[in-house]
Each structure stands twice: as C-alpha cells, then as structure tokens.
Amino acid sequence: MFLSLLNKKEMLKFLDLAIYMVDIDGEPNDVEKRILTKMIAELDAVREEYSFRLTDTIENTITFFQNSNQVVKNVVYLNLVTISMEDDLYNTSELLFLEEIQKKFEISAEKRRELISIVYAERDLREKAIRIIKN
Secondary structure: OOOHOOOOEEEHHHHHHHHHHHHHHOEEEEEEEHHHHHHHHOOOHOOOOOOOOOOOOOOHHHHHOOOOOOHHHHHHHHHHHHHHHOOOOOOHHHOOOOOOHHHOOOHHHHHHHHHHHHHHHHHHHHHHHHHHHHH
C-alpha cells in the first residue's frame, strides 16, 4: 500500500524487510507468500531485478530507513504491519520486530494507531466488497 511513493532503492530495501518479516517465524506460509507477491507486483519498477533474497543485513537495511524521511518510514511501517496482520495469526517474533522498527523509525504511539487503523479499514472494505459480490 502506497509503495509507489518509494524510490527504486527504497523499494528494494523495503522488500528486504518484507522478506525478513515473512521469514521471521520460519518458512513463509501461503498467505505470506501471496501478500509478498502482491507487494512485489505493486513495485513494478523493481519487479524484474528482485531476487527473493536479502541483499544486505537486516541491521543495515533498518539503518538505511532510519536515515530516510518520515513519509518513507511510515509507508514502510504500514506495509510491514499489513504483512503481520494478513494471516490473522499472532506471532511474537513479528510483534517484537514491529516494535523495534517503530522505535528505530521514531514512529509515535499515536501514528502507530493511525497506521494500524488504515490496515483494519482496508480489510473491512475488502470483506464488505466480498460479501456484496457474493450475495
């Protein structure tokens, strides 16, 4: 969501974080693979050159984003939250990673709530659309 706001390097670095996020609790499940594929499709500018493996250490990738502007940090965090909430399974590793990102990206508790509410609103809209289509 809103990944098109990132430049090419930011897109590639975001994909590193996304890959890390889906691998954090072991082998990615089908839902995680689907959301990752959807995000890569949104990142048309880098789709051909991404290789589905980390291009740098996770620490270096986080540091890269720490030096980015707040809009970039918010977009990255929003999409990481989307990944974590997509499969409806509570995962401590993902939660701890998101807390680390929130802290290092200097995202306030209020901004975190706002970003999470976007994810819930999108899910609610999708579910409503599915109900309307099926009935």
